[in-house]
Amino acid sequence: MPANQLGKLIVITGPSGVGKGTLVNFLLQRHPQLKLSISATTRQPRPGEVEGVNYFFLNKKDFETAILNQELLEWAEYAGNYYGTPKAGVIEEIKQGNYIILEIELAGARSVADLFPEALRIFILPPSIEELEQRIRNRGTNTEESIANRLEIAQKEIAARDEFDLQIVNDDLEQAIALLEAAIFPSS
Ligand SMILES: Nc1ncnc2c1ncn2[C@@H]1O[C@H](COP(=O)(O)OP(=O)(O)OP(=O)(O)O)[C@@H](O)[C@H]1O
Numbered sequence: 386m387p388a389n390q391l392g393k394l395i396v397i398t399g400p401s402g403v404g405k406g407t408l409v410n411f412l413l414q415r416h417p418q419l420k421l422s423i424s425a426t427t428r429q430p431r432p433g434e435v436e437g438v439n440y441f442f443l444n445k446k447d448f449e450t451a452i453l454n455q456e457l458l459e460w461a462e463y464a465g466n467y468y469g470t471p472k473a474g475v476i477e478e479i480k481q482g483n484y485i486i487l488e489i490e491l492a493g494a495r496s497v498a499d500l501f502p503e504a505l506r507i508f509i510l511p512p513s514i515e516e517l518e519q520r521i522r523n524r525g526t527n528t529e530e531s532i533a534n535r536l537e538i539a540q541k542e543i544a545a546r547d548e549f550d551l552q553i554v555n556d557d558l559e560q561a562i563a564l565l566e567a568a569i570f571p572s573s
């Protein structure tokens with residue numbers, strides 16, 4: 386993004402189950418000027434997830450074609466599936482001067498940092514690993530194997546927290562939202 390800041394790219398990262406989606410949904414409801422980039426993934430939809438709302442659900446072949454055609458701003462393999470950010474929508478929002486949020490894992494956040502050093506990068510932390518596990522379990526959408534895998538990845542992701550502009554502990558939801566708002570809208 387050029388220094389005259391055509392739009393604002395906001396990257397929100399943190400371990401699976403920390404509450405990124407919950408926080409982002411509150412932000413979107415409260416600030417209509419914020420937009421969320423809808424990612425593509427090869428993972429199976431969870432009950433209630435809707436194509437084009439939660440994700441664009443692609444098969445592996447179509448995802449790999451999107452990679453080859455350079456349609457993704459960034460992509461990563463996470464817990465055995467591909468996840469990626471469709472490029473066109475993000476570039477268009479930035480050109481229009483809009484705020485756009487990417488809710489993505491660590492490898493993707495690192496790629497975006499290389500491409501857009503001016504992006505605001507925020508890492509969401511859990512109050513504890515025990516609470517993180519509880520949140521993943523309470524969500525009820527992951528198998529035991531997947532929970533263990535996500536917790537293992539979480540430890541590695543948390544170790545990279547210092548790479549980010551800001552770290553926010555998602556303990557009290559309202560407090561975490563207030564800190565996010567202060568970071569995104571510093572003068573208000
Ligand atoms: N501050 C909080 N206190 C207690 N529970 C919370 C809090 N924030 C989120 N949760 C709960 O934690 C669970 C995981 O939240 P969410 O799905 O938003 O995580 P996520 O980081 O987006 O996960 P993923 O990256 O896997 O999509 C949900 O059941 C949500 O209601």
Ligand SMILES: Nc1nc2c(ncn2[C@@H]2O[C@H](COP(=O)(O)O)[C@@H](O)[C@H]2O)c(=O)[nH]1
Binds near residue numbers: 401425461471490493
């Ligand atoms: N690098 C990217 N990571 C993404 C993207 N969209 C979502 N994610 C992250 O993947 C994990 C797992 O998500 P889940 O929905 O299966 O729980 C989580 O950390 C997401 O933030 C993306 O486009 N690129």
